[in-house]
Amino acid sequence: MLFTQRKPNIKTALPGPKAQAMIARDEAYTSPSYTRDYPLAVDHGEGCWLTDVDGNEFLDLTAGIAVCATGHSHPKVVDAVTEQAKKLIHMSGTDFFYGPMGELAERLADTAPWGKHGTRVFFTNSGTESVEAAFKLARYATGRKRMVAFQGAFHGRTMGSLSLTASKITQVRGFTPLVPGVTHVPYGYCYRCAYNLKYPSCGIHCVWTLDENLFTSMCPPDEVAALIVEPIQGEGGYVVPPPGYLEALRELTQKHGILLIFDEVQSGMGRTGKLWAHEHWDVQPDIITSAKGIASGMPLGAMIARKELMDWPPGSHATTFGGNPVACAAALATLDLLESELMENATTVGSYLVEKLHALQKKYPVIGDVRGKGLMVGAELIEEPNTPPLTPREEIQEETGEDLAGVSIGRDLFPGRNATRRDAIVQLAFQKGLLLLGCGRNALRFSPPLIVTKGEVDVAMDILDQCFAETA
Secondary structure (H helix, E strand, O other): OOOOOOOOEOOOOOOOHHHHHHHHHHHHHOOOOOOOOOOOOEEEEEEOEEEEOOOOEEEEOOHHHHOOOOOEOOHHHHHHHHHHHHHOOOOOOOOOOOHHHHHHHHHHHOOOOOOHHHEEEEEEOOHHHHHHHHHHHHHHHHOOOEEEEEOOOOOOOOHHHHHHOOOOHHHOOOOOOOOOOEEEEOOOOHHHOOOOOOOOOOOOHHHHHHHHHHHHHOOOHHHEEEEEEOOOEOOOOOEOOOOOHHHHHHHHHHHHOOEEEEEOOOOOOOOOOOOOHHHHOOOOOOEEEEOHHHHOOOOOEEEEEEOOOOOOOOOOOOOOOOOOHHHHHHHHHHHHHHHHHHHHHHHHHHHHHHHHHHHHHHHOOOEEEEEEEOOEEEEEEOOOOOOOOOOHHHHHHHHHOOOOOOOOOOHHHOOOOOHHHHHHHHHHHHHOOEEOEEEOOOEEEEOOOOOOOHHHHHHHHHHHHHHHHHOO
């Protein structure tokens, strides 16, 4: 299953004739709101490899957007799904009991920072539903109405989670009014500091300014139910916050009796080399949201909370499909694989991937920043080689000529840098048989299956090298 020497095999012009037919039928009947970055029409997958309907073979460093943690169709996951489907496909866990749901709840509770006996689990079908559940629980448990979230954050697209999202304008355009009472603030994005400061001399200003400004001018802290944050920001650009950042958020929220929600939908389930990304900083939240890699591609999510918080009565929140027995069986097999081998592999191969990207950075200075943990790695492109990125304030001053000294500028007010080249590289890589995605305004995202080998990373880096050379 773990291929080390295999290389992409592109047999037709892309998309091939069968792919063109599939795409034409799909686009005739499916919603145009779907975002397809390139015309990939998949037939089957195995490990880190996908084969399209024309027989073209691709190395996949996307894992279905960080979902296929154990690779495509891992035999142990397939066996678990098959055996459970033979026994029971569905009985709503809201109304009845069945083994896989309770067993998985116990396994997940055992991973929580509060300990197994201090934890409750609510199952969902997806990340956005997990966030919706956390949003509702925070309001119910505190009796407060407001929420604080971050610019660049992605928490989902249903109305509650969309109100917390601040990733791309197209995701919210046309859907207002959203849920009121949500305030967005700059994330700890040191490479593009919203306050034009430098870490560590800034003293983590982006956190403490909330207490000094936000909570004293427009958002009473005693009305805030929760602050929701991604320990590593996903769609915002795979941004890793600086040391002390999450600790400062925890201290601030505890000071004001505000719940701290860690959205681990993308960063959790072993992607960073630990089951939960927040374990890298040893910070305890009050609520964790999970989905994506939890069941290796089966639709499942979870909202995990301290037991004393999740004391809502029967019927206050429920789901028909959440915690489906087949999905839970897949999740149990996934956890076995993560704990026995794949988190360790994510750490080892992730370090190797970062090392290879740093080597490319020396060759192509347009790669401004390489960051990540485990196999959650981003490479941000800059416009001018050998120069640091402009800060938000400098970018706007350059474009408008206005003197913005002393003015607080948020990320949403400045444009991306070199997103055009990033997108061109993603497209060219596809033509060469390497599947990549972007994130943020101008970053390349590396989120391969956690089974990826160093040999497969070498194949990917050789193709990426060609793409940078050809787009120079």
